[in-house]
Amino acid sequence: MSFDLSLLHDSGISWLDASGPESGIVLSTRVRLARNLQGLPFTIRTSESNRTTILERVLSAGRDSPVLEHATLYRLEELEVTDRQLMHERHLVSKELAGLEGEHGVRSSAAVLTNGELGVMINEEDHLRLHCLRSGFALSEAYEDLERLDADLGTRLPLAFHPEFGYLTSCPTNAGTGLRASVLIHLPGLVLTKEIAKVLQGLSQVGLTFRGLYGEGSEVVGNFFQLSNQTTLGKSEDELLDHLGKIVRQVIAYETQAREVLQRDAATVIADKVWRAYGLLRYARSLTFEETMNLLSGVRLGVGLNLIKDLSVYTLNKLLVFTQPAHLMVFEGKLLSGQEISTSRASYVRRELEADATRRN
């Protein structure tokens, strides 16, 4: 299959539309399930021909599955590095599957089936990683769709399952349910009031963990945190989701309180910070990724506090994704150097903010 960029350009981003619950504070919810086929070594420890077998079996099951009826297949090894990077920036594939991690490059037969919010990564660390990405805070909705996919594929594929340990995975940290749910949440209030350390510390005490924007190993930028469950065994899927959901609701309440404190005790400072961020984004001629993330965080806070009126959260979400290097290169239609990326980013941001302002007037 040849790579149809026009198709990808708009696919897999419905989660950006800010239509989900709590979408001012929570960007997106992602749930994934790790699954492996019986009778074959795990992806990392197996041969090329076994990986081909794994891909073929999953694709055959996918073709028969009504849940994946309109899915698009991307084989990572057939894609240029920029396109693989673009898919990663869009959260369609992990860094590992895109071959962007370490020296080894793309693994043979690494592929992804995407169908709107649902996706199946094939030959990731586990043979299958099923995932669902939703806008806003929507754990049970995301899992509901995913469960349907899992149940359907489970009738078509022989999966590795142990009566005591549950679903078997390459790394024992994923065994059991194979479920990892993460909520991408924006916490500038807690960062500015310096309460964030306490909250993050509390998370580890209740069996949750946090990561940056791009999952495992990624740094926290722009005050975006991914909160997720740490354990996958000994609790049912509903219990894991319920627990994460309860804690996230609590974190949202803390964040809201922190924002109220900021408004009450430091209104002028906050307004200045917010408008400076907006001004820089609106007029700067060169922006690094990190600076952009931090400024977008300030503007997002301004929108949340109703200081900046009518700027759409969708525009802010779109800027988070489309200002990343591969997106800018695809947008410009050529490879860009570091400085060119910063210039291209600034001009993209200016154009989007201006278009949003025009739409308002």
Add this chain to the structure above:
Amino acid sequence: MQCDNCKEREAAIHLTQIVDNSVTTLHLCAQCAAEKGVQTGANVAKFPLSDFLASMGKGVGAHLPSEDSSVKCDFCGASLQDFRESGRLGCPHCYQAFEGHLRDLLRRLHGSSHHVGELYLSALPAGGGGEERKVADMRRRLKAAVEAENFELAAELRDQLREIE
């Protein structure tokens, strides 16, 4: 004072948290506190589980005893030593080959080695409706709840099962 978590044992640890002027106090027995990762004394600020997981980063298996490193999985040939080094198992059969070690490790990682989530039921007779799955799932959860001494959940599941049957 009763433990806020298990509501059975006597609370021994009183954890006070102040977040944005609102004070919450949690009274926990030693066992529940340990399960929640709360440490007593000056260590409260530490992140026990996340430290543990972080330290595993590359090699979950580094926590396994070294004397059995030569044990091998018959199916894929991976040894415990390979697992110690990579933190990744070779194949699903490794879970049987290293069952004892993995049970201990899973308990340490997850607090339990008993899966209570969705069952993989394609082995059930074809067309054996949703009810059968539901009952099988509930029996399993009931067993696990009893083993985990979660009697409240166990009683609830038992009643639900009675109703269905």
